[in-house]
Amino acid sequence: MILVTGATGNNGLEVLQRLASQNVQARAMVRDASGTRERDRNRAKAIADLGIEMVEADFDRPETLFSALAGVDRAFLVTNSTEQVEAQQLAFVEAAKQSGVKHIVKLSQFAANADSPVRFLRYHAAVESAIQATQMAYTFLRPNLFMQGLLNFRSLIVEQNTFYAAIGDAKVSVVDVRDIADVAVAALTEAGHEGKIYDLTGPQALTHTEMAEYLSTALKRQITFVDIPPEQMREAMVGFGMPAWQADGLIEDYAHYRRNEAAAIASGIEDATGKAPRQFKDFARDYATVFS
Ligand SMILES: NC(=O)c1ccc[n+]([C@@H]2O[C@H](COP(=O)([O-])OP(=O)(O)OC[C@H]3O[C@@H](n4cnc5c(N)ncnc54)[C@H](OP(=O)(O)O)[C@@H]3O)[C@@H](O)[C@H]2O)c1
Structure with a gap:
């Protein structure tokens, strides 16, 4: 049995869709199976429509993880980067170990680096080390900035043909979440991925202005990227309700991109799946209706 955490998220749902289409026995861990918020209802329905078993559990209440982990031999570990994330993921690793899980695939x-100035890269490194210290097999997926991150700017792109970030003209080898899900499914269902650390990037390093040009072509209208100072980006994120810890982490992330530390192109997707990664122009074409 495979357990997929973060099942309602960007990666989790893509992974579940692939497992369902391959008729692999899987269980989706969700916080709220009945869905009190509209987004949760839609996501829970999408999982139910796949015919996948759902189990309610919460990383913040480790005692709930054991029923989710019962009978599980492989688990996909993902949650979003909140102030609690390191404790949440460490609690999951401990519960998985106690439950007899044999292999963790961690997003x-x-x-990721314990000495990084970026808090997200430090917590990921800490969780990776904790997994390595167990007897469980592991596969670490280390993706670069998601192409699908642009969906956070959907309404700005739809209404103002613009998106913003504090990134200047730095290049980033952005990656398509669909490719990350393909790698996750390979690692969860095939032998040979144990002990592997896959750096997952797209096939090109692009500036945000270049991404705007690809979007303009796909959407057949002019989309403009506007570089903004980090303080303005932080203010906007906090204004949308993002907790300060998370906003500060994203500012550190974007400073790291701005230093051109995320421009390298890696072979992880091809190494794990045998397939070339999707290009940004594929993403722009496939998601054009979302931005229209
Ligand atoms: N965004 C990027 O460009 C990027 C790049 C590289 C790596 N990453 C990494 O990707 C990860 C995020 O992946 P994603 O975008 O697929 O996630 P996401 O869409 O933000 O989804 C997060 C998932 O975690 C679940 N979750 C949150 N708190 C929980 C809790 N207390 N108990 C149980 N479930 C909980 C959420 O459930 P609910 O629906 O109930 O909230 C949701 O299903 C992060 O670790 C990040 O560092 C992101």
Whole structure:
């Protein structure tokens, strides 16, 4: 049995869709199976429509993880980067170990490093080390900035043909979440991925202005990227309700991109799946209706 955590998230749902289409026995861990918020209802329905078993559990209440982990031999570990994330993921690793899980596939981040000035890269490194200290097999997926991150700017792109970030003209080898899910499914269902750390990038390093040009072509209208100072980006994120810890972490992330530390192109997707990674122009074409 495979357990997929973060099942309602960007990666989790893509992974579940692939497991369902391959008729692999899987269980989706969700916080709220009945869905009190509209987004949760839609996501829970999408999982139910796949015919996948759902189990309610919360990383913040480790005692709930054991029923989710009962009978599980492989688990996909992902949650979003909140102030609690390191404790949440460490609690999951401990519960998985106690439950007899044999292999954890962890969604980490490109350049994860215990000494990084970026808090997200430090917590991912800490969780990776904790997993390595167990007897469980592991596969670490270290993706670069998601192409699908642009969906956070959907309404700005739709209404103002613009998106913003504090990134200047730095290049980033952005990656398509669909490719990350393909790698996750390979690691969860095939032998040979144990002990592997896959750096997952797209095939090109692009500036945000270049991404705007690809979007303009796909959407057949002019989309403009506007570079903004980090303080303005932070203010906007906090204004949308993002907790300060998370906003500060994203500012550190974007400073790291701005230093051109995320421009390298890696072979992880091809190494794990045998397939070339999707290009940004593929993403722009496939998501054009979302931005229209
Ligand atoms: N964004 C990027 O460009 C990027 C790049 C590289 C790496 N990453 C890494 O990717 C990860 C995020 O992946 P994603 O975008 O797929 O996630 P996401 O869409 O933000 O989804 C997060 C998932 O975690 C679940 N979750 C949150 N708190 C929980 C809790 N207390 N108990 C149980 N479930 C909980 C959420 O459930 P609910 O629906 O109930 O909230 C949701 O399913 C992070 O670790 C980040 O560092 C991101």
